[in-house]
Amino acid sequence: MNSASACCWWRLALPIADELEESLIWKLTELGISRIAVQHVPEKAERTLLAWLPSSEWSESDRDQLMVNLRPLAEPFGLQLANPTWCEVADEDWSLNWKQHWQSDPVGQRLLILPAWLDLPQEYADRLVVRMDPGSAFGTGSHPSTRLCLEALEKNPPLGLRVADLGCGSGVLGFAALGFGARQVLAADTDSQAVCASRANAELNQLDLDRFRVVHGSVDALSAQLQGEVVDLLLCNILAPVIEALASSFDQLLSANGRCLLSGLLVDQAPRLQVVLEALGWRVNSLTVQGCWGLLDVSKR
Ligand SMILES: C[S@@+](CC[C@H](N)C(=O)[O-])C[C@H]1O[C@@H](n2cnc3c(N)ncnc32)[C@H](O)[C@@H]1O
Structure with a gap:
């Protein structure tokens, strides 16, 4: 070797x-x-x-x-x-x-994830296109935990909302949120390669800094960017134990009617996470399942 x-x-x-x-x-x-x-x-x-x-x-x-x-x-x-x-x-x-292996990928009824190097296929010409070059960051849109978030955004579009994307990976959720009508997205990731990939993908999708901003770090980095302001919707597709550890700090990021879409949990982990979230004062609105993955939609009580 x-x-x-x-x-x-x-x-x-x-x-x-x-x-x-x-x-x-x-x-x-x-x-x-x-x-x-x-x-x-x-x-x-x-x-x-x-x-x-x-x-x-x-x-x-x-x-x-x-x-x-x-x-x-x-x-x-x-x-x-x-x-x-x-x-x-x-x-x-x-x-x-x-x-070599990544193709254009329709998600739900309206979205198309399109690799940066491919032309828009004619059959998807009427879709909302998010162009992606994921580099080495997670988030091509193909993983069930990502798809659950993308489909939830399509089902309940964040019209006019300010959104935070914690653990943004390649930035795919934030770009879709903007496509579905969000006013602004603030993204953060602890992996510096993810931050670079998100910035590059924002450029690829011709988004300026007023609409999409990404910072290196976690909840504290988002808080620092917000400077005392809040967001209306928090997207967080990280693993259940990480969500559990961070959940008590989500409150500071969100407006009074704020909601979170929490993905990256296995269905088996949902009941425990639900108990933790309820004890912290969150209301669990729904659990959506795809294969063995789950997404919790929660809001402030
Ligand atoms: C499963 S990927 C999700 C990527 C993308 N949001 C998606 O939905 O496809 C999780 C991302 O969270 C990041 N991450 C892990 N722990 C984190 C933390 N405590 N704070 C912020 N980001 C974190 C990882 O670096 C990774 O990019």
Whole structure:
């Protein structure tokens, strides 16, 4: 094996069954791995989960341990994980891979997520187009937790609202919110690559700073940007334990009638999160489910 180098990545390639895709992506994200792609090969009816890990941070024993952590996820489905293939690749491999496998993606009835390098397909000419070049940030719109938010925004458009997007990734939720009528979006992410990707995508969608602004950090960074003002809607697609840890600070960001769309939780985690949120004084309006993922719509009481 090559020695680890700071500019290279370990690329994991793991053939998977359809039903394992969501829980494996969830587990990888929980373990701090956000550079993930799934290759679909329709003619072969199979898919391969790809993940990129910085070589300098993942020793051979760390990678073995990662597989030990992933294997139990197949058990509830009566499946076994295939053997992974690891290879060391250069930085550009990540984005090249996206470009090969990412297609225009209609979401709901009105939205189209369109990769930056593709032309608008004629059949979607009447859709609201969000152009994206996700770089290495999560958020192509294809993950169920993202789709749940996008569909909720379409169903209940944030007309004239000021919106915050916490954990913005590539910025996709904020751009869709603006497309569905939001007045302004303030976004934040703790991953500096996500901040860069969101800025680049804002430019791609020709949004100026009055409408879309992104900052590095979390709730505190949003608060600092707001300078005592508030938003009407908070979008937060992060994992349940993170939402749980941050929930007590959401209140300061929101207006008296404020609402939150909280995604990134597994359906099994919803009851616990609901109890935590209610204890903090939030009213849970609905739980929407897609596969094993859930979205909670909550508002101030
Ligand atoms: C699941 S991705 C969601 C990306 C995008 N909003 C979407 O819906 O597709 C979660 C994002 O939250 C960011 N994140 C994780 N913990 C965070 C925190 N405490 N505050 C702000 N961002 C956080 C991650 O860096 C990642 O970009």
